[in-house]
Amino acid sequence: MTAFYSEAKPLIRYFCLKKIPQFSKYEIYSSQDVALIISGTGVLAAAIATAHLLTLYQVKSTDAAFNIGICGATSTDHKHGTPVLCHKIIHHETKRTYYPDILIKHHLVEGTLETFSHPVYKNMVSTIEGNFVDMEGAGFYEAAASFLPPHNIYCVKIVSDFLEEKKLSQRMVSELIHQNIPVICELINNIKLLNMNFGDILTENDYDMLHQISQNLRLSVTMTHQLKQFAKQYKIRYQKSLACLRPFLNVTAKSKSEGKIYFEQIKRQLVHE
Amino acid sequence: MNKSKDNLFMNSFSHIYIEKSIATHPITKKVLHRFPHATRIEVNHYKDVFCRTRQNFFLQKNSRKLILAVKKDRFIYPGTKVCQNFGNEHFYYTSSVLNCIYECDYCYLQGMYPSANIVVFVNIEDFFSELESLLQKHPVYLSISYDTDLLAFENVVPFASMWIQYARRHPDLQIELRTKSVNYSAIRHLPPSENIVLAWTLSPQEAINEFEQKTPSLNARLKCIKQSINDGWKVRLCFDPILYIEKWQEHYKQCIQETFSILPAEKIKDISIGVFRMPRDYLKNIRKNKIDSPLLHYPFECKNGIYSYPEQITRQLIDFVYQMIHSYVPSEKIYL
Ligand code: SF4
Numbered sequence: 001m002t003a004f005y006s007e008a009k010p011l012i013r014y015f016c017l018k019k020i021p022q023f024s025k026y027e028i029y030s031s032q033d034v035a036l037i038i039s040g041t042g043v044l045a046a047a048i049a050t051a052h053l054l055t056l057y058q059v060k061s062t063d064a065a066f067n068i069g070i071c072g073a074t075s076t077d078h079k080h081g082t083p084v085l086c087h088k089i090i091h092h093e094t095k096r097t098y099y100p101d102i103l104i105k106h107h108l109v110e111g112t113l114e115t116f117s118h119p120v121y122k123n124m125v126s127t128i129e130g131n132f133v134d135m136e137g138a139g140f141y142e143a144a145a146s147f148l149p150p151h152n153i154y155c156v157k158i159v160s161d162f163l164e165e166k167k168l169s170q171r172m173v174s175e176l177i178h179q180n181i182p183v184i185c186e187l188i189n190n191i192k193l194l195n196m197n198f199g200d201i202l203t204e205n206d207y208d209m210l211h212q213i214s215q216n217l218r219l220s221v222t223m224t225h226q227l228k229q230f231a232k233q234y235k236i237r238y239q240k241s242l243a244c245l246r247p248f249l250n251v252t253a254k255s256k257s258e259g260k261i262y263f264e265q266i267k268r269q270l271v272h273e
Numbered sequence: 274m275n276k277s278k279d280n281l282f283m284n285s286f287s288h289i290y291i292e293k294s295i296a297t298h299p300i301t302k303k304v305l306h307r308f309p310h311a312t313r314i315e316v317n318h319y320k321d322v323f324c325r326t327r328q329n330f331f332l333q334k335n336s337r338k339l340i341l342a343v344k345k346d347r348f349i350y351p352g353t354k355v356c357q358n359f360g361n362e363h364f365y366y367t368s369s370v371l372n373c374i375y376e377c378d379y380c381y382l383q384g385m386y387p388s389a390n391i392v393v394f395v396n397i398e399d400f401f402s403e404l405e406s407l408l409q410k411h412p413v414y415l416s417i418s419y420d421t422d423l424l425a426f427e428n429v430v431p432f433a434s435m436w437i438q439y440a441r442r443h444p445d446l447q448i449e450l451r452t453k454s455v456n457y458s459a460i461r462h463l464p465p466s467e468n469i470v471l472a473w474t475l476s477p478q479e480a481i482n483e484f485e486q487k488t489p490s491l492n493a494r495l496k497c498i499k500q501s502i503n504d505g506w507k508v509r510l511c512f513d514p515i516l517y518i519e520k521w522q523e524h525y526k527q528c529i530q531e532t533f534s535i536l537p538a539e540k541i542k543d544i545s546i547g548v549f550r551m552p553r554d555y556l557k558n559i560r561k562n563k564i565d566s567p568l569l570h571y572p573f574e575c576k577n578g579i580y581s582y583p584e585q586i587t588r589q590l591i592d593f594v595y596q597m598i599h600s601y602v603p604s605e606k607i608y609l
Pocket of ligand 1: 375377379381382420421453
């Protein structure tokens with residue numbers, strides 16, 4: 001998620017994203033495995049857009065969400081163009097705080113982001129708790145946290161100003177994001193690796209087969225659930241495919257009690273190999 | 274993953290979350306001094322980090338963070354029925370640290386806590402004062418290394434030493450410090466005391482290799498135990514959990530033989546034996562995310578909300594291990 005088109009533009013180019021036709025007011029761009037939404041300014045807009053995108057794409061817990069954009073810095077410790085990975089996000093108004101899980105190595109600076117519902121200038125520094133300020137991060141995080149685990153929600157902000165009143169041109173915003181694409185991509189690739197190890201041990205084919213067997217044998221809901229459990233345990237314990245169940249695809253039970261007999265056979269096979 | 278785990282994950286304790294209210298507590302300072310390069314993040318309440326929804330315990334294990342917090346309410350809890358009380362009437366446990374640096378496959382903490390991060394309640398003085406009032410009422414038997422391995426963690430926070438020193442001043446208190454670590458050197462400078470039991474969990478080396486990641490070898494544990502016995506400490510051995518693994522008879526036989534070839538049986542205070550068991554909900558939670566553990570995906574049977582091996586297997590395991598141990602120590606020293 002980005003707030004503006006100028007933030008999105010370098011990402012759209014880099015990931016070769018295509019605009020998709022939408023009935024909602026949001027512009028969405030996507031490719032095979034990346035989708036980007038432009039939220040507009042503000043916490044609420046960010047939350048709605050994030051929730052919309054994650055719902056639209058029916059995200060799984062192994063997907064990751066990013067808010068990429070520019071931010072202001074409260075001190076000059078980090079220079080203009082520094083990429084920041086936020087390890088704490090404060091919603092200034094509600095004082096709610098969010099903590100993404102930073103498990104993987106990265107080459108970004110870490111810091112606390114504070115999200116305001118209005119622009120922030122130097123004369124307000126005494127009211128700011130965070131090292132960096134923006135107007136979307138907290139909304140994005142709150143919405144994403146309803147879908148995803150904390151190791152798959154990332155707020156990446158590029159320092160664009162030090163709370164001066166002058167406005168940055170759209171071209172300069174795009175340039176700041178563009179310069180940081182390598183470091184952002186490295187982060188994304190590592191997150192992909194992190195998520196690769198996770199998933200369901202049963203494949204779609206396994207589920208199809210188990211479903212078919214359950215229908216053929218007229219198994220109850222509980223028995224079907226147990227069948228899946230036994231199948232999972234079998235694959236984990238014996239590190240084998242479910243090929244041993246294939247013969248049951250050709251069996252049809254005439255009654256529930258006959259199905260139960262077959263079920264016991266399957267159970268024996270899966271539990272004791 | 275083509276990238277090795279070490280290349281992908283940050284070091285453990287790369288981040289330390291600190292509750293605002295204990296920022297200047299002496300234990301906080303000690304921990305921060307121990308990890309000068311850790312990223313420090315201020316939090317209002319430890320649960321804001323520890324209890325976030327949808328955390329993945331198994332991923333977090335690769336890069337555990339530290340959370341320094343203050344415990345506000347109860348400090349000492351009555352023991353539950355799944356714990357061995359060793360014949361003590363007033364059996365309690367306490368958890369000044371939540372979670373453990375080891376990664377045993379069978380550990381119930383993986384299903385009990387929402388996070389693999391380690392919480393340290395720095396206000397140990399409040400634990401002591403609650404215990405003080407309890408001790409006014411009756412003697413107390415207290416397990417102090419309950420939801421963690423306190424001795425293994427001693428180099429981060431010296432709670433084991435502090436508890437031992439406290440117990441020395443309170444003869445009505447019996448404490449058990451259970452561990453798999455060989456960090457005995459961290460408490461060796463303290464004189465042994467009658468009311469402190471050092472309890473070591475022992476497993477066959479094959480089980481350690483396979484299911485007790487990051488823990489010291491059996492041999493190293495035994496050498497460490499021997500040293501503590503020689504120094505005059507009371508020692509308990511725990512063959513718990515006994516696991517139904519391939520060639521289990523062979524492995525447990527070897528393990529027990531090795532144990533008593535190194536340790537003088539007559540100097541062991543007592544021995545506890547138990548098979549793998551885990552509350553139903555915890556096992557359910559673990560199985561959801563941990564898909565690579567044949568041990569935990571064994572078709573256990575559930576009895577009164579606790580999963581364990583079927584009765585017949587449990588009996589075989591217990592009988593075998595009991596008989597083996599009984600050939601070295603009398604039955605009154607063996608707790609089931
Ligand atoms: S040593 Fe104990 S507490 Fe630590 S992981 Fe192993 S079983 Fe769990």
